[in-house]
Amino acid sequence: MITVKKAAVLGAGTMGAQIAAHLANAGIPTLLLDIVPHDDAGDRNRIARAGYEGAKKSKPAAFFTSDLASLVTIGNFDDDLAKLKDCDLIIEAVVENLEIKRQLYEKVEQHRRPGSVIASNTSGIPLKHLAEGRSEDFRAHFLGMHFFNPPRYMHLVELIRTEWTKPEVSCSMFGFLDERLGKGVVVAKDRPNFIANRIGTFGALVTIHAMIEDGYSIEEVDKITGPAAGRPKTATFRTFDLVGLDVLAHVVKNLGENLPEDPERAMFAMPEFVGKMIERGLLGNKTKAGFYKRQKGEGGKREILTLDVATLDYRPAQKVKLPALEMAKNIEDTAERIKALTWAKDRVGAFLWKTLARTLCYTADRIPEITDTVVEIDRAMQWGFNWELGPFEVWDAIGVEKSVAKLKEEGKTVPANVQKMLDSGAKSFYKQENGQRFYFDFSSAKYVPASDSPGTVVLKSLKDRAGVI
Numbered sequence: 322m323i324t325v326k327k328a329a330v331l332g333a334g335t336m337g338a339q340i341a342a343h344l345a346n347a348g349i350p351t352l353l354l355d356i357v358p359h360d361d362a363g364d365r366n367r368i369a370r371a372g373y374e375g376a377k378k379s380k381p382a383a384f385f386t387s388d389l390a391s392l393v394t395i396g397n398f399d400d401d402l403a404k405l406k407d408c409d410l411i412i413e414a415v416v417e418n419l420e421i422k423r424q425l426y427e428k429v430e431q432h433r434r435p436g437s438v439i440a441s442n443t444s445g446i447p448l449k450h451l452a453e454g455r456s457e458d459f460r461a462h463f464l465g466m467h468f469f470n471p472p473r474y475m476h477l478v479e480l481i482r483t484e485w486t487k488p489e490v491s492c493s494m495f496g497f498l499d500e501r502l503g504k505g506v507v508v509a510k511d512r513p514n515f516i517a518n519r520i521g522t523f524g525a526l527v528t529i530h531a532m533i534e535d536g537y538s539i540e541e542v543d544k545i546t547g548p549a550a551g552r553p554k555t556a557t558f559r560t561f562d563l564v565g566l567d568v569l570a571h572v573v574k575n576l577g578e579n580l581p582e583d584p585e586r587a588m589f590a591m592p593e594f595v596g597k598m599i600e601r602g603l604l605g606n607k608t609k610a611g612f613y614k615r616q617k618g619e620g621g622k623r624e625i626l627t628l629d630v631a632t633l634d635y636r637p638a639q640k641v642k643l644p645a646l647e648m649a650k651n652i653e654d655t656a657e658r659i660k661a662l663t664w665a666k667d668r669v670g671a672f673l674w675k676t677l678a679r680t681l682c683y684t685a686d687r688i689p690e691i692t693d694t695v696v697e698i699d700r701a702m703q704w705g706f707n708w709e710l711g712p713f714e715v716w717d718a719i720g721v722e723k724s725v726a727k728l729k730e731e732g733k734t735v736p737a738n739v740q741k742m743l744d745s746g747a748k749s750f751y752k753q754e755n756g757q758r759f760y761f762d763f764s765s766a767k768y769v770p771a772s773d774s775p776g777t778v779v780l781k782s783l784k785d786r787a788g789v790i
């Protein structure tokens with residue numbers, strides 16, 4: 322068992338600095354390092370200091386309390402790497418560039434203590450490429466630890482082993498992330514962009530294409546794909562503005578380049594109008610203009626403008642009135658609401674069916690490529706993207722048999738995993754028996770208990786099983 326008494330974070334950008342802050346929240350003294358400024362004008366720690374100060378001022382707050390910031394010590398890669406010998410966990414969070422990361426690892430290897438864990442916060446570079454050429458001890462203690470932004474608040478951490486990672490190392494880090502940092506840990510395979518960003522990006526691109534093909538407005542899409550469908554208030558396009566179109570483009574490019582065998586590879590390309598937005602600097606909230614733009618109108622009153630994707634000009638935001646959405650307001654249960662909306666005989670139902678059908682089929686075909694079970698994918702999307710229901714829970718909600726029948730009517734291919742499940746006599750991905758939840762395991766073709774996280778008690782499950790809390 323590896324005990325983390327001291328940690329280091331390499332890279333003091335937004336993610337690195339806030340990961341360091343969250344380690345401090347857990348009472349762990351943490352070293353935060355970055356490069357020496359090129360001009361070297363006196364303060365060699367200026368870049369790390371800027372990240373540290375940014376974390377102290379961030380909103381929402383990165384630190385539980387202001388005094389915890391004293392647990393973070395700053396430094397730089399030239400003067401302070403020798404201090405890594407005292408660290409049990411080293412998390413790399415530098416720019417997403419393979420060569421830069423590999424060069425840093427070469428320096429880290431000269432100073433780290435054998436047996437210390439090295440983790441990369443990469444969001445998409447294959448771990449095997451990062452670890453190639455390193456020593457046996459380095460590779461045995463190396464893994465992916467992908468936090469979501471902001472690290473204190475986003476529950477998900479994707480844990481990725483390589484072929485060289487010792488099982489006891491990944492087990493220890495799973496426990497550390499779960500129990501010490503309070504994270505929801507999902508085990509992903511070493512595939513480009515892992516689970517949440519792979520599925521989330523595909524679904525987002527399907528949504529954009531459906532909007533263009535069928536003449537929906539940005540406002541309509543956000544109304545359909547927001548809380549009504551069990552998604553966050555930021556829905557689709559406000560989420561893009563929040564993340565940044567440049568970040569989205571980077572993820573899409575990474576997937577397009579690194580998935581040559583993916584049958585849906587053509588989807589991983591930025592739509593032409595989004596490329597033009599990026600050229601014009603319309604990147605979202607960071608440039609104060611993206612799919613939406615806020616400005617002061619008459620009398621200083623704030624008004625929201627929406628991008629016209631055909632002209633790339635802004636127009637006043639339009640109110641959306643769709644009968645199915647009005648009807649769905651009265652349905653409190655998320656699963657029942659999604660079912661009603663998906664089968665609605667109007668623009669809402671048509672859009673949801675078109676986008677869900679393609680995304681759900683793609684997701685089912687990714688098992689066992691990106692992870693082994695439906696549970697990991699559902700948790701990744703709930704914890705990383707704040708979906709109320711994961712993809713397979715949504716599929717259960719709209720009805721697996723009914724949707725498969727419609728896919729066949731439309732001449733679409735049903736995922737082999739799903740057809741295998743139906744052929745076995747199972748009708749859903751999840752089922753509930755005696756207060757216990759089970760999921761259908763594709764590899765064994767049978768239902769398996771969906772265990773709760775160690776140390777967690779689900780009161781409803783306990784009541785259903787025992788009758789008493």
